[in-house]
Amino acid sequence: MTGATSATRTAGTPAGGQKTLHLHDVHKHYGGRTVVDIADLVLGAHGIEGLIGPNGAGKTTLMKLITHVVSPDRGRIEYHSPGGTVVLTQHSPDAIARMGVVKTNQVIQDFESLTIRDSLLLSLAGAQQERFWKVRRDKGFLRRANEEIDEYLDLFHFQDPDGRAGSAGEKKLLDILRCLLLKPRYLLMDEPTAGLPQEETDKVMQVMRAKTRETDLSILIIEHDLDLIWETCEYVHFMAEGEILLQGTPSDVRSNATVAEKYLGASHA
């Protein structure tokens, strides 16, 4: 079980828009229960990485620690990018999002007063537009923003883009699109397919693969649909009881006895 730390890879050569997250000695416990206990971990050395593990393994908490929605009890999380190194644990969640480290939500989150289009426009607007004295229509911004939004709306079907998101699936999809419009550099996806119809899931994953190829986006996915993980991810981290127990290519992880015992065995027996 102590193999976790030795499995840590070196970051590789941080060239050409390479971004990595380094977690050093990161601990989080709720009450007496340790939820996350990571000695050393490098994320983001590959375009799309998977984070798998049984329920309660601490996967979502790990993502929340990265975006600093949850503060660690101790430890450092560093974000290395061509722009320099930032210690994420010293920044607010909104500042981290502005750096390009963005997380989609597992549980459905929405703005009930905003239509789908308004919600997407919210994502695209920046501090430049959001000032209390800016009450004149900004045609340039609207045109650019609507173009960008329409690109996604052509791809993904909403019942009524100028109304509110109706179904759970629409809200889930909207959540992902909001994050994509932020043009993240490192995207954390917490169970993106839960609640989405299969065809939408396929389209989302297609877009994700294309984005990681065409832009400098890196993705970390938590997913219980393991077929999706084996198919999509270049590298997989297996987490249980707050620790990263195993890392490797999908085929390595898939064939590993520990994973079978701790996770596949537990759920597939």
Place this chain on the structure above:
Amino acid sequence: MSTLVIPLQGLTIIICLGVLLHLQFGRTGIVNFGVVGFSGIGMYTTGILVVNYAIPFGLALLIATAVTGLVAFLLGLLILNLDNEAVMVATLAFSTVVFYLVTTEDWLTEGVVGLGTVPRPFEVGDNATSQLAFLLVLVALAGALLLYAARLQHVPYGRLLFSIQDNETLSRSLGKPTFRHKLVLFTVTCAAMGAIGSLDASVNQFLVPRLLTADLTFVVWIALVLGGRKRVWGAVLGALLTVGLFDIVIEQYVDVPREFAQQLPNVQLMLFGLTLMLVILFRPQGLLGERRRKPQEAPQVENRKKVEA
């Protein structure tokens, strides 16, 4: 006509405060139960400066606005990252503190004896004309506030404020510095409440602590909630149906028996309270309801696409 001017001034003041509360509560979700505290600081700052120190009204208005803004900024810094319930209690407590300070610090405010007379900001012609002109200024101010609130429907800042009200955590996760935005909005709108209070000093002319009881806060709240807190015109409709109905229609045009007339203010507050309960029970979004989406917006976007294609 002239007997109507002063009640109409009061009504317009309520509408102005109601629109500002719409920006705070209806748009951003800041539960400000201390409206009268902020307008009261503006009112008494103006009164003290004009009456005790003979400072011109215009300058006093600016100082009052700045002082209210500063107080709101400091209070906001302390409370705006707390839960809604805590913000509500804190602002209510704040306005109570203002009330008691004004009552007890009589070396400055004349306490219950009263501070007066606060003149009108300007004079045109005779008294009646000046009163009417002042009313028009207040109406123009209310119009400007309504215009601002209406513009927010269409611009990024308005969407941002709604997002903070609906789901602040989600808004932060999209990179919005929500606390800073709330602090700025709270400071600016409370400063505006101070400015309205400053003009209200001139409407009342004679300032007594009784003007700073929570009654005013409740009246503004009932007007906004009755009309529709998320709607631009909510405060206007609500104010007309509450203050307008009582202070103008009944007071001016209904022949209330004298023994009953004395009870009218109490009955009025009871009815307002009852109204608030009924609205919350049966129509929590207020008479105007939820914001409707404009059906013409979608085709517009379609047209734009076609033109470019």
